[in-house]
Amino acid sequence: MDRLSNTVRPYAWGSTTAIPDLLGVAPTGEPQAEMWMGAHPGAPSRVTRAGHPEQPLSALIQADPERELGPATVARFGPRLPFLLKILAAGAPLSLQVHPDLEQARAGHAAEERAGVPVDAPHRNYKDASHKPELICALTPFEGFCGFRVPGRTADLLAALEVDSLKPYVDLLRAHPEDAALREVLTAVLAADPAETAATVTETAAACDRLGGDHAPYAVLAHHFPGDPGVLAAMLLNHVRLQPGEALYLGAGVPHAYLGGLGIEVMANSDNVLRCGLTPKHIDVPELLRVVRFEPHDPGVLRPEASPSGEEVYETPVDEFRLSRFVRAEGAAPVDITTPTPQIVLATSGAPRANDLSLTPGQSVFVPAGERTELSGTGTVFRATVVA
Template sequence: MDRLTNTIRPYAWGSTTALPTLLGVEPTGEPQAELWMGAHPGAPSRVDRGAGERSLAEVIAADPEGELGAATVAKFGPRLPFLFKILAAGAPLSLQVHPDLAQAKAGFEDEERRGIPIDAAHRNYKDPNHKPEMICAITPFDGLCGFRSPQASADLFEGLGVGSLKPYADLLRAHPEEAALREVLTAVLSADREQMARTVAETAAAAERLGGEYATYAALVHEYPGDPGVIAAMLLNHVRLQPGEALFLGAGVPHAYFDGLGVELLANSDNVLRAGLTPKHVDVPELLKIVKFEPSDPTVMRPEGDGGEEVYEAPIDEFRLSRFLLAPGGAPQVLGDGAPQILLCTAGSVQAGELALAPGGSAFVPAGEKVELSGNGTVFRATVVV
C-alpha cells in the first residue's frame, strides 16, 4: 500500500479554515476547496515506491491489472473508476447537474468533433463519463438536492410578496409537475438579465425581512447578486446533513452545496452543467436536456453495519463508500477483496498496515493486498463493486 500525497484545489468557494483545521496546519488565508485522492488527470495523487514520487495515474497505467485487479479492469477499463475528495465549502457552489453515461459520451464526442479545446471556458464535457456522486458530512453540511413539489415552490414564491415572482408561481400551479418545473426553470434562466437582476434584488430584500426559511436565499444574493440561480434555487429542496449522514446524487438531479466539510465520492469524471450561482459558463439549452424534472424528497442516508464496516448503499458500481469507527482495544479490521481501495482518516489516529494516518491522511491499497486497520479514530473506505 502507498501513502498518498494529494493536491488541494483552491476554488473561490472553498473555506479558508476547514481543511487546514482538519489537517492540523496553519491556514494560508486563501480558499482551500477540495482535496483530491485518486488518479483523475486533473490532479492525480502521487505515490513514492522508493524511486521518487510518481503520479498514481502513471502507476496504474503501467500495470492496470496489477494495481486495479483483473475484475475491475474487465468491468471499468484500465483506470481507477472513482475519484475521492474532501470537500470544504465556505460559500455556495454552483447550482448544477451531471449527465448520464450516454449523454456524457455523446456530448464529449460532439465537442471533440467541433474542435472545442478541453480547457475552453464554454466546454461542457471534459470526458466521456458520467458523474454520479455521494456526499457524506464530516461537519453539519448544508445544500440543495432535487426539486420540491411545484406547489411547495409556488407557496415559497408567493410568501415573499414579490410581484415579479407571481407569474412563476402561477405557472407552477397551472401545469402537471414535470411540465411546470421545466417551464419555470426555462423562464428563469432565459429571462432578460436586467429584469432578472431586479427580481433577485427584490427577492433578497423580502427574504432578509422575513428571515426563517428565506434566510438561505438572502445569503445566496450576497454571494451572487443578480444571479438567476437564486430564483432557480427556490425550486429545490433545502437539506442539512448531520455528521455521518449522506446523500446520493444520480444523473440529472439538480443540486448545490452551501457550507460544511464532507467526504465526496464520485465516478471519475469532471462533467458539470451549471444552472446558476456561478460566474462560469451556463449553457441553458444543453442543461435542459440533462435535467430530470421530477420532484422528490431527498433520501438522507445513514451507514448500515454493526460493529465493523458501515456501508453507505448506493445504486452504482463505480464506487462503494463505507466507514470504520475504530476504538482502542478493538479487534483489527482486515480489508482486501481483490479491488483497489483508498483509505482516508478523518478523525483520531489510526494504523493502516504499516502506515500511521492522521486526519486528512490517505493511502492507496492495490487490488489483492490486505491491510489491517486499528487505532482510535474514523476511516472512510472508497472502493468499487466487482
C-alpha cells in the same frame, strides 16, 4: 500500500480554515476548497513506492493496471481508477449544476469531438465520455440544495415573499402538471431579461432576509451572487441539512448545489458538469434543459448501514465507487479489509493504522487490488473502493 501526497485545490468558494483544522496545520489565509485523492489527471495523488522516486498515482496505475486495479476492475472500467475521493470544504456556495447520465455523456462527448471543440474550451460541456454520480458525506453540519421540491410547496414559498415579479412563477407552479411546471419555470428564469432578473433577485433577497426561516438560505445565495438567476432557480430545490455521518447521493439529471460545510465526497472520475447559475462560468441553457430531470425529488438523506465487521456502508446505485466508514473505539479488534478491488483509505479522526502505517486526520493511503490490509487503532476511517 502507498501513502498518498495530495493536492489541495484553492477554489474561491473554499473555506480558509476547515481543511487546515482537519489536518492540524496553520491556515495560509487562502481558500482551501478540495483535497483530491486519486488518479484524476488534473491533480493526481503522488506516491513513493519503495525503491522508486515519487510519481503520480496515475503513472503507477498506467504502468501495470491489472496489478494495481485488479483484472475485474480493468475489464469493467478500463485501465484507470474509476473514482475520485475528496475532502470538500465549502466556505461559500458552489455553482448550481447537474450531471449527465452515461448515455448523454457519451453522445455529448462524441458530438463535441466531431465538432472540434477544444477540451479546455470554456464553453465545452463534455470533457469526457463518463457520467458523474456523486456522494457527499458530512464531517460537520453541511447544507445544500438537491432535487426539485414539489411545485405546490415551492409556489407557497414564493408567494409568501409577496414579490410581484415572482407571481407569474407562482401561477405556473400551481396551474400545470408537475414536470411541465418545473420545466416552464426554470426555462423562464434562465431566459428572462438579465436586468429584470437582477431586480427580481434583489427584491426577493430582501424579502427572504425579512422572513428568515425557510427563506434564509436563499438570502445567503443572493448575498454571494447578487442578481444571479441561479438564486431563483435554487428556490425550486429542496434545502437539505446533513448532520455529521449523514450523506447525500446525487444522480444524473438532479440539480444541486452545496451551501457550506466540510464533507467527504466521492464521485465517478469525470469532469462533466452543466451549470444552472451561481457562477460566472458558461451556461448552455438548451443542453441543460435537455439533461435536467424535471420531476420532484426526495433528497433521501443516507445513513450508513453497519455490518458485523463494523464497516458502515453508504449504499448507492452505481458501481464506480463504494464509500464506507469505520468508527473504531479504544480496544476494538483489528479488521481485515482486503478486497479484490483498489481502495483508498482516509483517516478523519484519531490515530488509526492501516497495516504498519499510522494515519493522522487527513492522511490517506492507496491499496492495490488484493493486497492484504488490516485496520487497527482508534479513530474514524473512510474507505473508497469499487463495487466488487
